[in-house]
Amino acid sequence: MTISPSAVGTATISATYNGVTRSAVLTVTSQSLLxxxxxxxxxxxxxxxxxxxxxxxxxxxxxxxxxxxxxxxxxxxxxxxxxxxxxxxxxxxxxxxxxxxxxxxxxxxxxxxxxxxxxxxxxxxxxPASPLVITNGTDQLRDGNVGVAYQASLFPGGGTPPYSWSRIAGTLPPGLSVQASPGRVLGTPTTAGTYTFTVRVNDSGGQTASQQFTIRILP
CATH class of the missing domain: 2.60.40.10 (Immunoglobulins)
Incomplete structure (x- = not known):
């Protein structure tokens, strides 16, 4: 007797030897491989x-x-x-x-x-969150020009969003400010010179990081 691999059900198997017959019921059930x-x-x-x-x-x-x-x-x-x-x-x-x-x-x-x-x-x-860091990779932001709109991004790494930025020390070029979110220094500079200042970023998990930056404003 041959049973198909996909067959499901029961079958009776009988065998006779020296005039004696014995029977058995074979039950075939499906088995999922999932x-x-x-x-x-x-x-x-x-x-x-x-x-x-x-x-x-x-x-x-x-x-x-x-x-x-x-x-x-x-x-x-x-x-x-x-x-x-x-x-x-x-x-x-x-x-x-x-x-x-x-x-x-x-x-x-x-x-x-x-x-x-x-x-x-x-x-x-x-x-836990990774340590909060500032990832600009340099402390020199791009140069600006008097009377020309300026924007430079500040980049956080690690920590827990959202982030909030602020200036905590030093002097920004007149006409520029730090945007809290997303982090940017922007505005229109009014006075030539080289300016150094420190920004801080706070995350929602209570971590802080700070870094000093320099901007040169050309006439």
């Missing part, structure tokens, strides 16, 4: 930084993409479970910008086109 292949824990997130932790499934049956759901627990604050929003055939993700340090545990379910399901529990840890 599984979630991504390991737990997911890669750590960091407060204030964009995050995407992908979760993948394999070996589903039936037609159509894997359908995803969050069935237990929660993802960290500021992040979201993407579910089916990625429009990928067998992948979902946890995405967003984490807002605080924490570790959470959550369970996701994958369902294939044949109705088979697989679940897996994940842990995701959020680390």
């Amino acid at each position: 599984r979630i292949t991504t390991n737990s824990p997911l890669p750590n997130a960091r407060v204030g930084a964009n995050y995407a932790g992908f979760i993948e499934a394999c070996c589903g049956q039936g037609s159509g993409p894997i359908r995803w759901s969050l069935v237990n627990g929660t993802v960290p604050d500021g992040l979201r479970f993407a579910g089916n929003d990625l429009k990928l055939s067998q992948t979902t993700a946890v995405t967003g910008v984490a807002t605080r340090v924490q570790t959470t545990t959550f369970t996701v379910r994958a369902r294939d086109g044949a109705g088979n399901t697989a679940t897996k529990t994940f842990t995701l840890t959020v680390d």
Whole structure:
């Protein structure tokens, strides 16, 4: 007797030997190979930084993409479970910008086109924000000219957005000011000269960073 690999049901098998017959019932059931292949824990997130932790499934049956759901627990604050929003055939993700340090545990379910399901529990840890720094790479902002509109950007790194900028020491060229957000020195300079000043950036997590800059205004 040959049984098809896709067969489901029962069959009676009989054998006779020396006039004695014995029978047995063989039951064939389907077995789904669907599984979630991504390991737990997911890669750590960091407060204030964009995050995407992908979760993948394999070996589903039936037609159509894997359908995803969050069935237990929660993802960290500021992040979201993407579910089916990625429009990928067998992948979902946890995405967003984490807002605080924490570790959470959550369970996701994958369902294939044949109705088979697989679940897996994940842990995701959020680390503290990176140290806040000013990343202009130089303390010399570009030159300006008297009577010509001027703008130079100030760049933060690390920390937790949003950021707020201010001048805390020194002298800006007359006619220029520091814009709080986004960080910029801008305006129309009125007096030639070389000016040195210090700016500070504050983030929403309480970190600060400061740096001294120089601007030369040409006649």
